[in-house]
Amino acid sequence: MNWKSCFSRPVRAVLLAVALTGCLEDEIKPLAEGVAAPPFTLALVDGGTATMEAPHGKGHVITFMASWCPCSNESIPLMKDAFARHRDSDIAFLMIGIQEAESKFEKFVAKWDVPYPAGYDAGDKIARAYGVNAPPTTIFIDSEGKVKRVFYGNIKDKEQEFLAWIDELL
Numbered sequence: 001m002n003w004k005s006c007f008s009r010p011v012r013a014v015l016l017a018v019a020l021t022g023c024l025e026d027e028i029k030p031l032a033e034g035v036a037a038p039p040f041t042l043a044l045v046d047g048g049t050a051t052m053e054a055p056h057g058k059g060h061v062i063t064f065m066a067s068w069c070p071c072s073n074e075s076i077p078l079m080k081d082a083f084a085r086h087r088d089s090d091i092a093f094l095m096i097g098i099q100e101a102e103s104k105f106e107k108f109v110a111k112w113d114v115p116y117p118a119g120y121d122a123g124d125k126i127a128r129a130y131g132v133n134a135p136p137t138t139i140f141i142d143s144e145g146k147v148k149r150v151f152y153g154n155i156k157d158k159e160q161e162f163l164a165w166i167d168e169l170l
Contacts, residue, residue: 030131030150031150033147034146035147037145037146039051039052039053040125042119042121043119044118044119045106045118045120049119050094050117057090058090059090059143059166059169060140060141061082061092061094061138061139062130063094063096063137063139064096064130064135064136064138064139065095065136066097066098066100066136067104067105067108067111068100072136073112074154074156075156076114078156079093079095079155080112082166083115086166090143092117093117094116094117094119095114095117095118098121098127099127099134099135102122105118136153136154136155137152138150138151138162140166142168143169148168149168151165
């Protein structure tokens with residue numbers, strides 16, 4: 001029996017398309033701890049810009065989120081609380097919207113009244129540079145611009161660890 005007899009023509013076409021898509025996509029590699037955080041400039045929802053470039057001088061908590069993601073929505077209250085606790089410290093918070101339309105991300109930021117900078121990553125270019133393939137992903141960067149930790153998933157599920165990871169950046 002050959003493989004053509006196992007699948008109809010439309011099914012073979014779909015399988016071929018899936019296989020080719022996998023071959024053509026850029027492979028997203030996670031950032032390793034200790035590597036330099038890739039530089040970027042991001043237009044913010046409020047009209048300003050955020051820039052990541054060396055030397056940093058302060059710690060950074062960067063979270064990649066999307067409005068459609070339940071874990072992103074569940075993580076925001078803890079993120080807002082952590083920002084309030086560290087508002088006057090040497091920690092910068094940044095939310096980066098990925099994998100959706102810019103207008104949806106802007107509504108998401110407004111809905112949650114996000115008190116720290118937030119911007120939309122058009123084409124998910126920054127996300128790819130940071131090894132992010134799904135929201136929410138939180139990257140902790142030390143004052144020297146090195147990746148200290150990467151956490152994939154709902155930060156709400158790791159509240160104590162999350163707060164300790166932020167303190168490590170001070």
